[in-house]
Amino acid sequence: MSQQLPDSVPPDLFAARADAIASAARELALAGWTPATSSNFSMRIDDGHAAITISGRDKGRLTRDDIMLVDMQGRAVGTDARPSAETALHTQVYRHWPEAQAVLHTHSRTQSVASRLYANAGVVHLQGWELQKAITGHTTHESVLEIPVFPNIQHMPELVARVDAWLSAGKPLAAYLIDGHGIYTWGRDMAEARRHLEALEFLLGCELDLRRLNA
Numbered sequence: 001m002s003q004q005l006p007d008s009v010p011p012d013l014f015a016a017r018a019d020a021i022a023s024a025a026r027e028l029a030l031a032g033w034t035p036a037t038s039s040n041f042s043m044r045i046d047d048g049h050a051a052i053t054i055s056g057r058d059k060g061r062l063t064r065d066d067i068m069l070v071d072m073q074g075r076a077v078g079t080d081a082r083p084s085a086e087t088a089l090h091t092q093v094y095r096h097w098p099e100a101q102a103v104l105h106t107h108s109r110t111q112s113v114a115s116r117l118y119a120n121a122g123v124v125h126l127q128g129w130e131l132q133k134a135i136t137g138h139t140t141h142e143s144v145l146e147i148p149v150f151p152n153i154q155h156m157p158e159l160v161a162r163v164d165a166w167l168s169a170g171k172p173l174a175a176y177l178i179d180g181h182g183i184y185t186w187g188r189d190m191a192e193a194r195r196h197l198e199a200l201e202f203l204l205g206c207e208l209d210l211r212r213l214n215a
Protein backbone atom coordinates (compact mmCIF):
# COMPACT_ATOMS: atom_id res chain seq x y z
CA MET A 1 0.00 0.00 0.00
CA SER A 2 1.79 3.13 -1.15
CA GLN A 3 1.38 6.66 0.14
CA GLN A 4 1.08 9.36 -2.52
CA LEU A 5 1.68 12.80 -1.09
CA PRO A 6 -0.02 16.00 -2.24
CA ASP A 7 2.37 18.60 -3.72
CA SER A 8 1.96 20.69 -0.57
CA VAL A 9 3.47 17.97 1.67
CA PRO A 10 7.27 17.66 1.39
CA PRO A 11 8.26 13.94 1.30
CA ASP A 12 11.13 14.55 3.75
CA LEU A 13 8.74 16.08 6.27
CA PHE A 14 6.29 13.18 6.00
CA ALA A 15 9.14 10.64 6.32
CA ALA A 16 10.55 12.40 9.38
CA ARG A 17 7.14 12.49 11.08
CA ALA A 18 6.46 8.85 10.16
CA ASP A 19 9.83 7.79 11.60
CA ALA A 20 9.19 9.76 14.80
CA ILE A 21 5.77 8.16 15.24
CA ALA A 22 7.07 4.65 14.55
CA SER A 23 9.98 5.05 16.93
CA ALA A 24 7.77 6.42 19.76
CA ALA A 25 5.27 3.61 19.20
CA ARG A 26 7.95 0.91 19.42
CA GLU A 27 9.27 2.40 22.66
CA LEU A 28 5.81 2.67 24.22
CA ALA A 29 5.07 -0.90 23.12
CA LEU A 30 8.25 -2.04 24.89
CA ALA A 31 6.86 -0.48 28.07
CA GLY A 32 3.78 -2.70 27.62
CA TRP A 33 1.40 0.19 26.99
CA THR A 34 0.11 -0.95 23.55
CA PRO A 35 -1.11 -4.55 24.01
CA ALA A 36 -2.62 -6.56 21.14
CA THR A 37 -2.29 -3.90 18.36
CA SER A 38 -4.06 -1.30 20.54
CA SER A 39 -3.12 2.38 20.71
CA ASN A 40 -2.63 4.97 17.98
CA PHE A 41 -0.26 7.84 17.35
CA SER A 42 -0.09 10.87 15.10
CA MET A 43 1.82 14.03 14.28
CA ARG A 44 0.71 17.19 12.57
CA ILE A 45 2.11 17.76 9.07
CA ASP A 46 0.54 21.16 8.40
CA ASP A 47 -2.75 22.97 9.07
CA GLY A 48 -4.61 20.58 6.77
CA HIS A 49 -2.89 17.23 7.31
CA ALA A 50 -1.65 14.79 9.94
CA ALA A 51 0.41 11.61 9.76
CA ILE A 52 -1.25 8.78 11.71
CA THR A 53 -0.92 5.05 12.33
CA ILE A 54 -2.71 2.73 9.92
CA SER A 55 -5.46 0.82 11.77
CA GLY A 56 -4.73 -2.57 13.29
CA ARG A 57 -0.94 -2.57 13.02
CA ASP A 58 1.25 -4.10 15.73
CA LYS A 59 2.56 -0.98 17.46
CA GLY A 60 5.65 -2.84 18.65
CA ARG A 61 6.79 -3.44 15.07
CA LEU A 62 5.86 -0.15 13.50
CA THR A 63 7.89 1.29 10.62
CA ARG A 64 7.32 4.40 8.50
CA ASP A 65 5.28 2.20 6.10
CA ASP A 66 2.65 1.82 8.83
CA ILE A 67 1.96 5.56 8.83
CA MET A 68 -0.45 7.33 6.46
CA LEU A 69 -1.70 10.82 5.69
CA VAL A 70 -5.15 12.11 6.67
CA ASP A 71 -6.84 15.48 6.37
CA MET A 72 -8.17 17.30 9.42
CA GLN A 73 -11.58 15.66 8.94
CA GLY A 74 -9.84 12.28 9.34
CA ARG A 75 -10.14 11.23 5.68
CA ALA A 76 -7.33 9.24 4.04
CA VAL A 77 -5.24 11.30 1.61
CA GLY A 78 -3.28 9.63 -1.23
CA THR A 79 -3.70 6.05 -0.01
CA ASP A 80 -6.28 3.24 0.23
CA ALA A 81 -5.05 2.38 3.74
CA ARG A 82 -7.50 2.66 6.63
CA PRO A 83 -6.54 5.21 9.27
CA SER A 84 -6.83 4.45 12.97
CA ALA A 85 -10.37 3.77 14.14
CA GLU A 86 -9.93 6.74 16.48
CA THR A 87 -8.55 9.23 13.97
CA ALA A 88 -11.36 11.70 14.74
CA LEU A 89 -10.00 12.13 18.28
CA HIS A 90 -6.58 13.05 16.89
CA THR A 91 -7.83 15.54 14.32
CA GLN A 92 -10.05 17.12 16.98
CA VAL A 93 -6.91 17.93 18.99
CA TYR A 94 -5.16 19.43 15.95
CA ARG A 95 -8.21 21.53 15.08
CA HIS A 96 -8.66 22.81 18.63
CA TRP A 97 -4.99 23.51 19.50
CA PRO A 98 -3.05 24.98 16.56
CA GLU A 99 0.16 24.47 18.59
CA ALA A 100 -0.40 20.70 19.05
CA GLN A 101 2.09 18.68 17.02
CA ALA A 102 1.74 15.15 18.40
CA VAL A 103 -1.11 13.05 19.83
CA LEU A 104 -0.52 9.81 21.73
CA HIS A 105 -3.10 7.20 22.73
CA THR A 106 -2.16 4.12 24.76
CA HIS A 107 -3.88 1.28 26.62
CA SER A 108 -1.62 0.57 29.59
CA ARG A 109 -2.93 -1.54 32.45
CA THR A 110 -2.72 1.44 34.82
CA GLN A 111 -4.63 3.71 32.40
CA SER A 112 -7.26 1.03 31.81
CA VAL A 113 -7.84 0.23 35.50
CA ALA A 114 -7.93 3.93 36.46
CA SER A 115 -10.46 4.64 33.71
CA ARG A 116 -12.83 2.05 35.18
CA LEU A 117 -12.32 3.10 38.76
CA TYR A 118 -13.06 6.79 38.06
CA ALA A 119 -15.73 6.32 35.38
CA ASN A 120 -18.63 7.03 37.74
CA ALA A 121 -17.02 10.18 39.07
CA GLY A 122 -16.27 11.19 35.46
CA VAL A 123 -12.96 12.75 36.44
CA VAL A 124 -9.65 12.02 38.18
CA HIS A 125 -8.59 14.93 40.41
CA LEU A 126 -4.82 15.04 40.75
CA GLN A 127 -3.43 17.32 43.43
CA GLY A 128 -0.33 17.34 45.62
CA TRP A 129 1.96 15.44 43.27
CA GLU A 130 5.24 17.05 42.23
CA LEU A 131 5.05 15.30 38.88
CA GLN A 132 1.98 17.36 37.93
CA LYS A 133 4.58 19.96 36.96
CA ALA A 134 5.51 17.74 34.01
CA ILE A 135 2.21 18.87 32.44
CA THR A 136 2.69 22.13 30.55
CA GLY A 137 1.07 25.06 32.36
CA HIS A 138 1.21 23.40 35.78
CA THR A 139 3.81 25.17 37.87
CA THR A 140 3.02 23.84 41.34
CA HIS A 141 2.03 20.55 42.91
CA GLU A 142 -0.74 22.49 44.68
CA SER A 143 -2.80 23.12 41.56
CA VAL A 144 -5.59 20.73 40.59
CA LEU A 145 -5.11 18.72 37.42
CA GLU A 146 -8.42 17.27 36.24
CA ILE A 147 -8.39 14.32 33.87
CA PRO A 148 -11.93 13.64 32.62
CA VAL A 149 -13.14 10.09 31.99
CA PHE A 150 -15.43 9.87 28.97
CA PRO A 151 -17.65 6.86 28.22
CA ASN A 152 -16.25 4.40 25.70
CA ILE A 153 -18.66 5.35 22.91
CA GLN A 154 -17.92 3.41 19.71
CA HIS A 155 -19.61 6.07 17.57
CA MET A 156 -16.71 8.48 17.14
CA PRO A 157 -18.74 11.67 16.42
CA GLU A 158 -20.49 11.22 19.76
CA LEU A 159 -17.21 10.77 21.61
CA VAL A 160 -15.80 13.82 19.83
CA ALA A 161 -18.91 15.73 20.99
CA ARG A 162 -18.25 14.72 24.63
CA VAL A 163 -14.73 16.12 24.40
CA ASP A 164 -16.07 19.27 22.71
CA ALA A 165 -18.62 19.71 25.51
CA TRP A 166 -15.81 19.65 28.11
CA LEU A 167 -13.88 22.25 26.13
CA SER A 168 -16.97 24.41 25.55
CA ALA A 169 -17.48 24.53 29.32
CA GLY A 170 -14.13 26.35 29.42
CA LYS A 171 -12.38 23.61 31.40
CA PRO A 172 -8.65 23.05 30.84
CA LEU A 173 -7.78 19.78 29.11
CA ALA A 174 -4.30 18.23 28.94
CA ALA A 175 -5.45 14.63 28.56
CA TYR A 176 -8.49 12.41 28.99
CA LEU A 177 -9.29 8.82 29.82
CA ILE A 178 -11.89 6.73 28.04
CA ASP A 179 -13.70 4.25 30.28
CA GLY A 180 -12.24 0.73 30.01
CA HIS A 181 -10.12 1.86 27.11
CA GLY A 182 -7.07 4.09 27.62
CA ILE A 183 -5.71 7.60 27.60
CA TYR A 184 -5.26 10.45 25.09
CA THR A 185 -2.71 13.20 25.52
CA TRP A 186 -0.76 15.53 23.23
CA GLY A 187 2.00 18.10 23.09
CA ARG A 188 3.71 20.87 21.14
CA ASP A 189 6.21 18.26 19.97
CA MET A 190 6.70 14.53 20.39
CA ALA A 191 8.91 15.03 23.47
CA GLU A 192 6.23 17.05 25.25
CA ALA A 193 3.52 14.54 24.36
CA ARG A 194 5.76 11.72 25.68
CA ARG A 195 6.42 13.67 28.88
CA HIS A 196 2.69 14.17 29.42
CA LEU A 197 1.98 10.50 28.79
CA GLU A 198 4.73 9.26 31.11
CA ALA A 199 3.75 11.70 33.88
CA LEU A 200 0.09 10.70 33.68
CA GLU A 201 0.95 7.01 33.70
CA PHE A 202 2.99 7.62 36.87
CA LEU A 203 0.33 9.82 38.53
CA LEU A 204 -2.52 7.42 37.78
CA GLY A 205 -0.38 4.58 39.13
CA CYS A 206 0.18 6.53 42.35
CA GLU A 207 -3.57 7.19 42.74
CA LEU A 208 -4.29 3.48 42.25
CA ASP A 209 -1.64 2.58 44.85
CA LEU A 210 -3.20 5.01 47.33
CA ARG A 211 -6.64 3.49 46.74
CA ARG A 212 -5.19 0.02 47.43
CA LEU A 213 -3.34 1.12 50.56
CA ASN A 214 -6.38 2.96 51.92
CA ALA A 215 -8.72 0.04 51.18
Ligand SMILES: CSCCC(=O)C(=O)COP(=O)(O)O
Pocket residue numbers: 036037038039040053054055056057083084085086105
Ligand atom coordinates in the same frame (compact mmCIF):
# COMPACT_ATOMS: atom_id res chain seq x y z
C1 LIG B 1 -7.38 -3.96 19.47
S1 LIG B 1 -7.55 -2.43 20.24
C2 LIG B 1 -9.11 -1.76 19.70
C3 LIG B 1 -9.01 -0.45 18.96
C4 LIG B 1 -8.30 0.57 19.77
O1 LIG B 1 -8.77 0.95 20.84
C5 LIG B 1 -7.01 1.10 19.40
O2 LIG B 1 -6.44 1.90 20.10
C6 LIG B 1 -6.34 0.70 18.13
O3 LIG B 1 -7.11 1.00 17.04
P1 LIG B 1 -6.42 1.30 15.62
O4 LIG B 1 -7.58 1.29 14.67
O5 LIG B 1 -5.77 2.63 15.76
O6 LIG B 1 -5.40 0.21 15.37
Ligand SMILES: [Zn+2]
Pocket residue numbers: 038039040086105107181182
Ligand atom coordinates in the same frame (compact mmCIF):
# COMPACT_ATOMS: atom_id res chain seq x y z
ZN1 LIG C 1 -7.72 2.68 21.71
